Amino acid sequence: MCWAHVPTSAQIRAFTATQHHTPLTYTEVGWTRDGRAPSRYALDHHLAVLGSGEACFRRAADALRHWGMFRTDWITLCTPDRPFAVGETLVLHVRHLGFHSVIANRVVYAIEEPARMVFGYGTLTGHAEQSEERFQVVMDDAGTVSFELLAFPGPRHPLARLGTRTMRVLQRQAAAAYSGAMQRAVTDWAGAPGFR
Template structure:
């Protein structure tokens, strides 16, 4: 009998895909703390395409200083999550693509259901997480994906990353998340978890925009 590992396990929270909810910041899943920040990356189709390619090849995580190991392609359609309308209401389940693609260095692209291990240190915070990609969106002007924690030890929740080309041709990168504390230090001192989330998000945004110094709107 094969021993179960995290690739066999679902994410450890119920609100799968809720980083898409329009009202996430006002009404996060119960017990979770939301956070979001965004930055303009430039403008034009070429900038959108290059940023999207970087996003889907794990460049955000690696550029933030993390290692992305044990990438395993997903199977089936169990972790698609729900697509949300602009008013925050839930629509249809997200269709999952099983097509496997690779970056120039052979790294598997992000795909729905993919599992991986993230580990490393960003500032004073150490990150060691098993994650599963819960949705992937590839549309003409939007490329986005999110992953959730699997068997989390420090925190539990979901991170999403979105590249958008707006009507004025500007290209934006947005990072959103909702997390609940698991480690004792974060449960006893909630500001530490907020500080951790801000530091991680800053590192993610800087990975695509080295000039980033603070959240934009």
């Protein structure tokens, strides 16, 4: 959904209610888990180092678990209470190019390991794109903690097809915003139970 004005809470709630049982807009579900993209899509990859050590990893994993990457100036999670679990629908309010979009994605996998926290979500029918994105926090053998975004984006709506170049710029800006939010989450984390 797209508006020229800030959507009201009622409009966001109504949109969210329509998205809980809508299908994914693509068939290659789960491909980003293995770092792959179908041949008909581009593969976007963005990596940011957050710090090092076990404490940094715990802070970053806690931020990811509580959707900390969506705390940006122009992308806001409208459903912050959703648990970190497969099947959850996440609704985002995106301010871009003078417009306000509300889009929905469904979590298609979520993995928690001692040195890795990751989830992938895919676009639903209310989205202008057909895409899957993987958000990952990992600590390597040297103790370096990184945040990684991997996606295969593709236009679905005719306007998205017309503006493919603009969409790619917005996707790169979103990746940078997500990384910045994760960096702030790790830096500002106070050690309280649960990142908030």
